[in-house]
Amino acid sequence: MAIQLLANLGVIAGIVFLGIEVQQNNALLGAQARSSRAHLRIESIQWIMSNPELLQVLLKRREGQALDPMEQMLIDLDVARTLVAWQYVYGEFRAGLIDEHDIPIENWRRNVSQRPELKIELENPARIGLRPEFVAWMNENVVE
Numbered sequence: 052m053a054i055q056l057l058a059n060l061g062v063i064a065g066i067v068f069l070g071i072e073v074q075q076n077n078a079l080l081g082a083q084a085r086s087s088r089a090h091l092r093i094e095s096i097q098w099i100m101s102n103p104e105l106l107q108v109l110l111k112r113r114e115g116q117a118l119d120p121m122e123q124m125l126i127d128l129d130v131a132r133t134l135v136a137w138q139y140v141y142g143e144f145r146a147g148l149i150d151e152h153d154i155p156i157e158n159w160r161r162n163v164s165q166r167p168e169l170k171i172e173l174e175n176p177a178r179i180g181l182r183p184e185f186v187a188w189m190n191e192n193v194v195e
Contacts (some may be wrong), residue, residue, distance in 0.1 A: 091136050099129075105125055112126065130169055133162070137185075156192055
């Protein structure tokens, strides 16, 4: 009887220990997801800062100047890079790894309003392989 009681206590202790491990693992996964998101944002800023050709093309576009085919291709590639990175962040949100408040929606709204080519790509998601649920979420929450 005492051995059975000790065995049952051991099982209960094991379950409690497993629950603590699961909580710690979830906290670690959340921290890794937030770190990945922050790294993506920093990389995006560094990408533009370290790419003078892209900076020139973005300024030219902002001033309403016509772009040559090479400049347009640079814009198109940057738009694809941006939307793929945003889709990754959205995927982390959908997986429950980050909170919706960790998505920089206001920043994304500003980008979409300043760069109409982002909205155009969201209207043609198959060109760069955007997921339909991401496009729907963007249209509901970001595109105005």
